Amino acid sequence: MTALLEVSDLSRAYEVRRGSWPFGKMATLHAVDGVSFELQAGRTLGLVGESGCGKTTTAKLVLGLVPVTGGEVRIDGESLPAAGTQPWRALRRRMQMVYQDPLGALDRRLSVGRQVMEPLAIHGLGGRLAEHREKAMAMMDAVGLAAHHFDRFPHELSGGQRQRIVLARALILDPQLLVCDEPISALDVSIQAQVVNLLLALQQRLGLAYLFISHDLRMIRQVSHEVAVMYLGRIVEQGDPDRLFAAPAHPYTQALVSAIPTHARQKRRRTVLPGEPPNPVDRPAGCAFHPRCRHAVARCRVETPQLRVLADGRRAACHLVEQIVASAA
Amino acid sequence: MMRYLAGRVLRAILTIFLVITFAFFVLHLSGDPAMMILSVDAPPESIKAFREAWGLDRPVWVQFLAYIGHALQGDLGNSMRDGRPAAQLVFERVPATLAITLPAFALKLLIGIPAGIYAALHRNSWADRLTMMISVAGFTVPSFVLALVLVLVFSVQLGWLPSAGSDRATSAILPIVTLGIAGAAILARFTRSAMLEVLGQPYIRAASAKGLQWRTVVVEHALPNAAIPTTTIVGFMVGTLIAGAVVVESVFAWPGIGRLLVSAVSNRDLAVVQAILLLVAATMVTSNIVVDAIYGWLDPRLRRGGARAR
């Protein structure tokens, strides 16, 4: 079966100047470097990692919002057309994006209903206004907004309700894929659960696929069928979320999981990772994680580890992963 | 650093070039100097002779190349009116203009900045509201209206100061005050908003949380940051030292550059207009470079460029 979304060896590099203009040498920043994954219809892939790891760039590449410098994005087996072209626009109907800041994604001067209907007009979908209105009402109902919200303005609603507007607007075109970039990070804890449950219910009902990006490991586990952990532009570990977070294999995932404060793990020893992620321009040679890794050996400094399938089916990019897993068990 | 400066100077020269090019073509295409200077009903032969004498019969772009060629050798041409070198005519007027714009500039700084700071520190107090009311009035009233009001009060009613001219020492007072009030009003408003912006920053609260006295917080932490945006407007004011007094000089019959510009434009005295524009563009561009240098000194974030990615 062809995957809905197939990403192979995706790369995006930027030429940046180190130092102030017109001095400083040009350098290459590998924001995303050889990322591959597949996403089936109706499933969720969680992309997790810290700021600067390339997860948001990956999302933009998938939608064609940023041109790739290497690799390929395939939708239903078809290569993603160049951004701005007619085929791309047609395809964009099937792939929508949800951002972190709903207020920034909405137009303050347009009523909620108008914004929800807007995509229908943008994509030149025929039908009379009354039909659009009816469709918008139905969509708003599906995301838990009331009919009286139709004529309200975004600033009159709460953060959670605004994110529902964004969702309704994205869903009105009947997309198959929703790319969610930190969709709940700006919301309060009690509201986050509302939106997450809504996303899960919509997936059940509409068979949506989600590319779900977050720095919140707990939320990622809650929503994902599969999860990919990124560090400095590459996937370092990928697999079933329950197993991956319960027993992380890659040293970076181990540190990331151990860094999450939870009451259940209160008494457990934590591995505090030394140092900070380097500037992506200065990505270390070999395994990019080696300067912060307590297991690193000479090989890690020269040879970049590729993602390999481990015994339990998950994949990790680490030369020493078998030994590390064995010693942890 | 040298290469950076060289780049800036190069761009400045380009700006000046664009200004005089634009002005040259606009002036040459917008009216005939011969008609202006000789009057409309002059005999056709004298007009033809005038045009030939000043080279106005050549195609515009030939005139332009000739002008640029001479300018590069330091010759800005002669006034069509009295035949004297344009540059000399212009430079003669500089002291008169500076005699009113420099004191006015000092007035702007001395009134505008403290008033703005005071208003910001006492936000919503009656003093703040009063300052802002005066400030709004100060920059919404056109300067010729303000000038006329001042003349009406201090010359006509009270008879304290002369209403126009430059023959007495007190003649400069009204032009200076007129220019100074309008500028101080703008500066006060700008300083206030810059200061309010800074006072709302987290580092101000953090500095207070550290235990610093409010006075220290204001002097050490708020003012240096508020100075950064304020520099922009002050730099702009420096740029208008030469050209900013056109209206006021005309109203008060003050023999400065502004008045020279007005008469040169109405006479289509091309060389003189061009010379003035060149001087104005040069001061503007120079003050811009100076402001940028001051920026770098005030704001360390600009000093070492955007070296950090993300």
Next chain:
Amino acid sequence: MAQGTDALVSLRGLTVDFDTGKRIVRALHGIDLEVRRGEALGLVGESGCGKSITWLAALGLLGGRARIGGEVRLGGRNLVSAPVTDLEKVRGRRIAMIFQDPSSSLNPVHRIGRQLGEALRLHRGLQGRAADAEARRLLDRVGIADAGRRLGDFPHELSGGMNQRVMIAMALAGQPDLLVADEPTTALDATIQAQILELLAEIRRDTGMALVLISHDLGVVSENTERVCVMYAGRIVEDAPIDTVFDSPAHPYTRGLLAALPELEGPRRALVPIAGVVPEPSNLPPGCSFAPRCDRRIPACEAATPPAIPLAVDHRVACIRP
């Protein structure tokens, strides 16, 4: 709550009203809270619940539009009625504070060394060489390598995590009895958050300094404090030891927060969200502010604000149907 003799700071009936120009809005409705010497206390709640305002009010940092009522007792004095010169002596010296966004909490135009030096001169009277040496020692203490060179850096040249370390060093300069950390790691990445929390714990072990950790994240608070106060709409709704809060939470809001949080391990369960939204401070419902969102609501809940009831010596809850 038991009035311990070892109370360092006690807030009694602390209220904050904001004058919005048109009307007066109450943001804090009488906070009773005690911080004991050397203890680590968590303050948890969603945005707008008043957890930050509580401590900004206690230190008089809310500015001219806030009116503060009640008492903040520190060493026998009431800070609420104290003159500002007294408050200035408390800030940084008795009670230090660090904030959510470390990079904008440092002045962008001054070097790190100068900002640290300022605190050292103010609180310890150190100048010149001595101040420089102490600044270096402090940076070293908070885990900043190459301290000597970092003193000459500007805040924008350091990462967020590094800037938070500088803020902590600056707080340590006054050798305070209490550090109030207001969402100190919210703006930081997970692995950096772990480093900063570890550093705070270490410093507390070494100095015996008390810590108030303000956070929206129950997980952060649970690992780093002994006791937690849960706040909702300007009131403390539950105050209990950390294990009690997780094992037998009494207030429906606390229970709701826990049910809404996903876990990192164990079987996945459906999240149970709290219905509705947090009310606006200017438009609170009558009686218990949580009543409209509460599934255990009875008419009496809307009749009067529930008082704090002690359930155990160290556990109190503001609910008539816990």
